[in-house]
Amino acid sequence: MRKGIKASLSLLLAMTAMGEAAAQSPSTQPKASGMETDVTKIKQALLGNWESIAPEVRPSAAKNADGSLKPFYLKRTFKYLPSDRFELEIVNSADPYGAVPLARLKIGGHMLWQGSHPIAAGAQKVNFIADEAYEVTPLAAGFADVLNKVASAGYAPWAVNATQSIFGKTFVPFALKEGTNFMEYDLVYLRGDLLFWGARNIDGRGFDTEQNRPTNLQIPLVRK
Structure with a gap:
């Protein structure tokens, strides 16, 4: 189990380590031209609570011995608040069904809307900045042991x-x-009671630069 937890920690680090990306003031961000009416409607519809339909899987940057990417399992809960504030909770697990949780991450901050995204009509480029809170909670003893060694x-x-x-x-x-x-440089697409963000890049790269912003849609969150 300890070996499995260490491997899962490596996946967690690969998925969440976004390098040295620092928050930028909303006042310095470029504003979407000609999109204000549509974005206003999207923001209004987005208000409230969202959650994963079931445990999800993403590719990570970590690889197996044969060169294939290792899976990263997680569940998400998300809240969009007035003034472009958000709260996000991620629970990472060691197994596909979420039976062995390893860690909980809680992030709070702001969403910066950057204009339309070409993947679908109404999709928007959005930057998520954790400029209010970022918390980590170990949920397994082996995970806590590893953090005590590296952090x-x-x-x-x-x-x-x-x-x-x-x-x-x-x-x-x-x-x-x-x-x-x-x-993170991400995207948002709202369709009824389904909220889509960007799908992880197939090689496991994070969304740490504009060039790494996702091109396609991820499995959606559903309105609570």
Whole structure:
């Protein structure tokens, strides 16, 4: 089990380490030209709570011995709030059915709307910036043990169900540096009670640059 948890930790780190992307002030972001009416309607419809239909799988940057990509299993809950604020919770598991949870991540921040995305009519480019909160909670003893080896500096001992904030701090496992905020270049497409974000790049690359922004749709969240 410990070996499996270590492997899953590697996947978690590969999926969440977005390098040194720092938050940018909304006032410095380019505004979508001619899209304000549509975006306003999308934002209004987006308000509320969303969740995964079932445990999901994504490709990670970590590879098996044969060169194939290892899977990353997770469930998501998401809340869109007024003033472009959001709250996101991700639970990573070691198995496809979510029976062995490893870690919970909670992120809070803002969505910056960057204009239309060509994948579907009404799809929008959106940057997610964790400029309010970022918390990590180990859910398995082996996971906490690994964090105590690779992320002890500046933190209390990691323990199961003991949440710690990594917001604005150096956190080596996720390549976060002090004073910077986690950020992803993503997309949003709303269709009725289904909310689509971008599908992970097939080679496991994160959404850490404009060039790595997703091109296609991921399995959707459903309205709660």
